[in-house]
Amino acid sequence: MGINKLSGTFPSSIFNLSALFTLSILQNQIQGTIPSDVGKTLPNLQVFNVASNQFTGTIPSSISNATSLLKFEVQSNKLTGQVPDCRKLHDLQYFNIQLNHLGSSKNGDLSFLSGLTNATELRKLIIADNNLGGTLPTSISNLSTTLQKIWFQSNQLDGSIPDEIVNLVSLESLAMWYNHFTGNIYTNIGKLSMLVELDICMNELSGSMPSTLGNLTKLSKLFLEYNNLQGIIPSSLGECQSMQALDLSNNNLNGVISQQVIGLTSLSMLLNLSSNHFTGSLPMEVGMLKNLGELDVSDNMLSRELPRSLGGCESLEVLHLQGNFFNGSIPLSTSLLRGIQDLDLSRNNFSAEIPKFFWGFLFLKNLNLSFNDFWGPVPNEESKKRGSSHSLKLIIPLEAGLPLLGIAMVLSYFFLRSSRKEKKEISLNTWRTLFCKCHMILSSKLPMGSLQLV
Numbered sequence: 001m002g003i004n005k006l007s008g009t010f011p012s013s014i015f016n017l018s019a020l021f022t023l024s025i026l027q028n029q030i031q032g033t034i035p036s037d038v039g040k041t042l043p044n045l046q047v048f049n050v051a052s053n054q055f056t057g058t059i060p061s062s063i064s065n066a067t068s069l070l071k072f073e074v075q076s077n078k079l080t081g082q083v084p085d086c087r088k089l090h091d092l093q094y095f096n097i098q099l100n101h102l103g104s105s106k107n108g109d110l111s112f113l114s115g116l117t118n119a120t121e122l123r124k125l126i127i128a129d130n131n132l133g134g135t136l137p138t139s140i141s142n143l144s145t146t147l148q149k150i151w152f153q154s155n156q157l158d159g160s161i162p163d164e165i166v167n168l169v170s171l172e173s174l175a176m177w178y179n180h181f182t183g184n185i186y187t188n189i190g191k192l193s194m195l196v197e198l199d200i201c202m203n204e205l206s207g208s209m210p211s212t213l214g215n216l217t218k219l220s221k222l223f224l225e226y227n228n229l230q231g232i233i234p235s236s237l238g239e240c241q242s243m244q245a246l247d248l249s250n251n252n253l254n255g256v257i258s259q260q261v262i263g264l265t266s267l268s269m270l271l272n273l274s275s276n277h278f279t280g281s282l283p284m285e286v287g288m289l290k291n292l293g294e295l296d297v298s299d300n301m302l303s304r305e306l307p308r309s310l311g312g313c314e315s316l317e318v319l320h321l322q323g324n325f326f327n328g329s330i331p332l333s334t335s336l337l338r339g340i341q342d343l344d345l346s347r348n349n350f351s352a353e354i355p356k357f358f359w360g361f362l363f364l365k366n367l368n369l370s371f372n373d374f375w376g377p378v379p380n381e382e383s384k385k386r387g388s389s390h391s392l393k394l395i396i397p398l399e400a401g402l403p404l405l406g407i408a409m410v411l412s413y414f415f416l417r418s419s420r421k422e423k424k425e426i427s428l429n430t431w432r433t434l435f436c437k438c439h440m441i442l443s444s445k446l447p448m449g450s451l452q453l454v
């Protein structure tokens with residue numbers, strides 16, 4: 001009866017069909033509670049799936065008497081209270097209680113986990129998005145080695161992630177993000193050789209990134225952002241040749257960005273190194289990221305000129321370089337970034353004419369050049385027509401020392417006039433020499449040529 005629009009409460013008589021193997025009513029709008037004697041009245045149950053309904057109340061402890069259970073799925077309901085003991089459910093393969101209000105945010109909420117060590121065929125253990133608190137018991141190491149998926153994210157868990165977790169050698173997906181975990185990422189993590197996804201972001205993890213992460217050659221997503229990780233990115237990460245998304249943003253990482261990491265050609269979705277303390281230049285190997293969609297190295301201490309190879313990142317849609325010390329001009333090869341939508345070069349030390357090829361980027365929605373030393377023409381009516389249907393938000397710095405309102409009026413007049421003349425180039429350089437440190441937004445959402453001061 002799954003995936004319908006059934007509503008109301010569930011007829012309790014169904015819970016008396018003692019021969020029932022499968023009870024699956026997922027994705028309806030059924031209300032009410034799960035009968036407290038469900039494990040007694042349905043002793044032969046193998047599949048219990050009431051996911052995505054509106055059940056309230058607790059998970060009855062009698063469930064532990066349905067000893068034939070293979071799949072227990074109650075995710076996406078409004079269940080409360082403690083998770084019952086499941087030590088008799090030896091055949092359990094899927095256990096999913098995600099997205100409920102289970103637990104008390106206190107120690108003890110995870111005591112049911114040790115009972116699950118009896119489920120020697122367990123493959124998915126999903127307890128994410130609840131109010132479960134306390135530390136992870138070391139008995140987690142005795143969970144079945146058949147476990148492929150552990151999702152504990154968005155709870156109130158604290159303490160460290162026990163090293164013993166590496167006993168779970170079949171793990172493919174480990175998600176523990178948005179909890180309060182502290183301590184280090186252990187060297188042993190490199191033993192989880194089947195890992196495809198490791199997401200432990202938004203915790204309070206510290207210490208350095210172990211180089212053994214490089215042994216996880218199947219890893220395709222590594223999310224460590226918003227922790228307190230220190231030290232360098234181990235160059236061994238370059239061994240992770242299946243990596244598609246890597247987010248290390250908002251940590252205390254430092255040192256140079258190694259060429260092995262910036263040249264990890266498998267990266268396709270995201271490379272985010274933002275808000276760390278990286279120094280040195282953007283290595284030229286960045287140009288090897290041909291399939292990468294989003295590159296963010298903003299708010300670091302990167303310097304020197306951008307590598308000419310940058311144009312090799314031909315799939316880029318988002319390029320965030322703001323908040324560094326990049327200088328010089330924008331390499332000509334950047335004109336090859338034809339799919340770019342969001343280009344932020346602000347707060348750097350660029351000193352160049354605004355490249356004309358920017359105005360040929362058809363998908364550009366956001367271009368931020370502020371707090372640099374750029375000058376040169378901005379799009380006129382003609383190039384806007386060619387750029388056609390998209391709305392471009394352009395932010396350019398001017399330098400000014402006169403009363404701001406006055407400048408706005410002068411510039412508005414200037415732009416309104418010039419917008420009627422095709423191919424007229426506005427030399428911001430001229431204005432720059434007259435006015436200091438004023439920032440101007442030119443938005444095509446506003447009437448053509450009108451200006452806003454910020």
Ligand SMILES: *[C@@H]1O[C@H](CO)[C@@H](O)[C@H](O)[C@H]1NC(C)=O
Nearest residue numbers: 039040060061062063064065
């Ligand atoms: C499980 O079944 C046994 C035997 O019928 C019974 O004594 C026990 O109370 C039941 N446990 C739960 C939690 O309902």
Ligand SMILES: *[C@@H]1O[C@H](CO)[C@@H](O)[C@H](O)[C@H]1NC(C)=O
Nearest residue numbers: 087088089114115116117118
């Ligand atoms: C495993 O199951 C047996 C029998 O059902 C039980 O006696 C034992 O306590 C269980 N182990 C754990 C760790 O709960």
Ligand SMILES: *[C@@H]1O[C@H](CO)[C@@H](O)[C@H](O)[C@H]1NC(C)=O
Nearest residue numbers: 114117137138139140141142
């Ligand atoms: C894991 O299981 C073994 C054998 O059953 C037992 O001796 C050990 O105490 C268990 N470890 C934990 C941390 O529960």
Ligand SMILES: *[C@@H]1O[C@H](CO)[C@@H](O)[C@H](O)[C@H]1NC(C)=O
Nearest residue numbers: 190211212213214215236239
């Ligand atoms: C991978 O593991 C082996 C031992 O299992 C170790 O010698 C090697 O250094 C590890 N590689 C990396 C990149 O950590």
Ligand SMILES: *[C@@H]1O[C@H](CO)[C@@H](O)[C@H](O)[C@H]1NC(C)=O
Nearest residue numbers: 225249250272274294296318
């Ligand atoms: C990179 O990470 C920062 C901070 O975590 C975030 O604000 C930014 O949106 C991310 N960039 C991209 C392109 O996703």
Ligand SMILES: *[C@@H]1O[C@H](CO)[C@@H](O)[C@H](O)[C@H]1NC(C)=O
Nearest residue numbers: 303304305326327328329351
């Ligand atoms: C950029 O800065 C470096 C020092 O970081 C300096 O050597 C180089 O000359 C600068 N380049 C330009 C074009 O200003």
Ligand SMILES: *[C@@H]1O[C@H](CO)[C@@H](O)[C@H](O)[C@H]1NC(C)=O
Nearest residue numbers: 322346347368370371393395
């Ligand atoms: C442009 O960049 C500046 C400096 O980084 C920032 O303060 C501003 O919010 C940005 N504007 C937009 C619209 O992104």
Ligand SMILES: *[C@@H]1O[C@H](CO)[C@@H](O)[C@H](O)[C@H]1NC(C)=O
Nearest residue numbers: 303325326327348349350351
């Ligand atoms: C920025 O460039 C100017 C002029 O080229 C130079 O004097 C200044 O030291 C540079 N600032 C940084 C932080 O590199």
